[in-house]
Amino acid sequence: MTARTGALDGVELALLISRVEGVARKMANTLLRTGRSGVLNIARDFSCCIITADDRLLATAESLPIHVLSGPDMMAASVREHHPVLARGDAFLHNSPYHGCSHPADHTLLVPVIDDAGVHRFTVVAKAHQADCGNSEPTTYMGAARDVYHEGALIFPGVRVQKDYRDVEDIIRMCMLRIRVPEQWWGDYLAMLGAARIGERELLALGAEIGWERLGDFTETWFDYSEARMRAALSALPSGRGSWTSTHDAVPGTPEAGVPINVTVEVDAAAERIAVDLTDNMDALPCGLNLSEACARTSAMIGVFNSIDPTVPKNAGAFRRIDIRLKENSVCGVPRHPTSCSVATTNIADRVANSVQAALAEMKDGIGMAETGAILPASIGVVSGYDPEKGEPYVNQLFLAFTGGSAGPHADAWITLGHVGNAGLCYQDSIELDELRQPLLVETRRFLTDSEGAGRTKGGAGMLVEFGPTRGDMAVAFVSDGTYNPAKGVRGGGLGGAAYQAIRRKDGAVEPTPNCAVVTLATGETIISHCCGGGGYGRPEERAPERVARDVREGWVSPDRARDVYRVALDGAGAVDAAETARLRGAAG
């Protein structure tokens, strides 16, 4: 297309947004296909996005929501603050949760897109969860870290890692000395850099093609358009206030009763605004669960976006209609250095997002969602050890099983959602590939009967995984929330299945383990991990009896549970016994 003048029309807007989103998609495709570690190229735990020169989120490819809604904007701002003069060829490494990053394991490369006149136009962002980030223990999720010193990660608050398109070798050498399996990190770094540079190249071409001023006009129009879409979505919600509390299990460093997260949501449909208040929460804890500011903001937004029209664009324009209230030094607010935010993207963040969507569901039938199952069970733990056959150490996060999907108002759950902040983006590992890459054998991976959150629509079932090392000892690190506080249903929906973890010793004895631990397995031992089910939506006795009959036939639900919870009776052939079901349901009502 050629340069135009005058007001942007709907046609040109549609055309330009697909071009810009195409740039982000291309970045993501590069990272997926070229990443070195399993956490990137198998599980796809990374995100790519484009930020305006004044630090507003413009476009994301298919990205982990918890990575991008807020955070890249704050990181881009901190880079500008720390480096007032940006030049073409610069790249910045960022993972500081005190300056906008989600958590230290999410290494982020930010590349300023500088036009031929030297003007900073956009910042492209490639953000990827690392297999290791130099923590004091071989895990990227240090749930038990007392503070950032105990956590141990190298922290880069937006550090120039390329100048004139050349690496600043000092930084690379620091990383190579402190990150486990440095060659793996280096491969991932190159893949991230490749992605960011492709984004830079494509945006430079786009700006040259249609003109930077025009592209600037476009971004403003796109933000206004997105805001208008958001206003329309919010005006369809009921005005009012709702509150919800979701409690994270106790781990070392938390109170014994766990960490209750209190959220209040306020919708003003007439003003087309929504507010999420996270201030009524405890102070930051001496453990790794505390949220970064990026994750506190983002988790609140995820709960909102999960509850409205899914096609509303997620960018700074839509965000104008969301007010998020945070408190300094809170477990889910703005952390102060040296508070540890090692596990910020998942556990507490999920409790926040779940509370928002559950509070909305309780305000009106037909909106919101049930609670999604919690994560970081052993089935997605970080495994490490030394492979005597290959003669080399290994460390990687497995994604053998994660479920947790919660019921929506109209549809059963997407079972393998992962967790609420992930939205089903990540892949589950191929067992065959895991067995080839690491010296381990998976004994079982299957769904668990009766682990779904019962409801008019069902939460997803949980999964059982059992695996162990085939050569040498293997450490498995996990922070398994949901063991004591499984996902709650909404509007009368039931609980999802709880997490559980245990070690099976060589003699067959099964010993439960703590929910937050780094355990070591010897060859011949296995770890048993249950990952959580998701909560149900609506009363189970409102579920269509034919669907319950199918759930029984397919082995998701036992006949007893069908009768006791769903109040559906089946005949000998597994068909609905209509008369008995009516009697049961009548008695229930």
Next chain:
Amino acid sequence: METIRVAVDVGGTFTDICILDETTGQIRIEKTASTADPIDGILTGVAQAGIDLTKVALFSHGTTVATNALITRRLPVTAMVCTEGFRDVIEIRRGNKQELWDTYKDVVRPYVPRRHRLTVKERVGADGTVVEPLDEAGAREVARILAKRGVAAVAVCFMNAYVNGANEKRMKEILQEALPGVPVSTSSEVLPEIFEHERFSTTVANAALSPIVVSYVNRLGDRLKEEGYKRDLLLLHTGGGVMTPASVKDYAARLAGSGIAAGAIASRHIAMLCGFRNSIGLDMGGTSTDVSLAYDGQSRTTKDWYVEYGYPIRFPAIEVLTIGAGGGSLAWRDEAGSLRNGPQSAGARPGPACYGAGGTQATNTDANVLLGRLGTSLAGGKVMLDAGLARQAVEDTVAKSFGIEAHAAADSILRVANANMSDAVRLISIARGFDPRDFALVAFGGAGALHGVHVARDLAIPVVIVPPNPGVTSALGCLLVDIQHDYSESFLRAASDVTAEELEAAFARLEEEAAARLHHEGVAAENIVLQRTVDMMYQGQWRSLAVSAPSPVTDISALVAQFHREHQREYNFRRDGAPVGLFRINLTAIGVVPKAELASHAPTGKTPAPIGRREVWFEPDAPTDTPIYDRWDLPAGFRFEGPAVLEQVDSTVLVPPGASAEVDPRLNLIIRVEG
């Protein structure tokens, strides 16, 4: 003497028959309504066209039978036998969701329900050692249960069977004893590749489709034989070749997506005839547009392919991107005031408003009619369009709500539709490292030739080719294919540990198998072409790049060097010192079938007269007086400048102002978009 070639493409609405007379090079087209049993429609069409099947040398067929069976789940009762502990692999999938924020859709169910997925004790390790032998008593019990359930097909899917299929093989024997006549597929035979979900999913689709497809192919083959056809029926598969009925029973799932590949093949072939080795196919029909790409004479193929999201079929498929943009796509205004186009469609009923069948929402066809780009009398007068209704729909659904004039509204509708198609072309070209300026765009399908030049201009593609029969180009594609079988095998090795001899031996084994199959199908040795590729990656990656391998392989380091170059081209960086791994070897075995030679026409030097003139709106502010030609009046060698509209039975070609066109000897229209 058999001198007639017949190709049949059965679509949802029409069955297209393309008939080539080898002695004259003339092509005839017959169109008939598709029928509930597609075979009835095919034979009706054959009769209508007056084809004498005793004179037919080659009968090829693209079919949607397999695709439809998968989508509608009208599948025979199929069971799966899995390693204990792993019956849920195909339901866990790779887990990830297609649309992250959409919490409103139920999950599409697997092809085999959970109750028919049984398990047996056995286990093979990642290195191929048998960790636990097959529990024969358990296996027999499973076979007994399946026999009692009366299943019609069984897929045996064991962990790590790609490296050692012995347990699967034994399980198959036990099943065959207990279930005589029931087809049993094993994952190690169907797709001996790592990644259990992808392998199992392919095996399951293959097993479930096998009874349906085999019966369909046999019935059609028998009916054709009764009518006098003497050769093998050839079936177009997703990989862009044909296969014989003998191969269908082993690779039934290769027929899923059969029809889509035909258009891509035809597009590539026509572009090659016109001298363009790089081409992009734009096949725009009533409800959707299929976009494909050929580079240096080769179609892009992919193994990342599915009929329904989450259930991959890992047989190589010609890469075709389908988007919801067709003549019947609806224009609408979203709640924030942006004009949108599709993917919703007016479908066959009621169709666009101008069809007068009750449609009231504006479609692309209505916009084209209002702008005069499309005439009101189509298919030689068989279909009459109502311009008044078209105008009404454009005014009601777009013009009024945007406060603009009807022609401006229609122009906007088409600009959005063209932008959507341009996006699809970008995805398949620019996003893969191809520059559209190096390509020709082949515009076909019923509506492609109306939009082709606009899409080309949007992407700086210099040339648009419109084939002689744009509406039946896919059927033509079925005439242009070779017998093709694709083989692949996991070959997980570090490049530094492999010798050229080992790799050569692995290829030789595949080649032996391939040659035997082609020989069995009656292909003479001199007509066999074998193409080798190796999928390679940097150690640690798992998405690989295909690098073509020489025959014989003599030097691994040359392959590695080529991989570094490909990686640079595709991903913008290379890691020269990094260890490189081999992932898989692939062999494409082609049995060359003599190609249809299209008739060549000498220039006549005559200048045809337009059949009329009308006002056509190329810009929203004013119309242009434009000559209308009957396409068949234009002789080879005729050159002209836009604006012009060419009408023909199955399509309309728009040549806007600023473009120039020439009719080539095979009656393709070559349009230079910038004159």
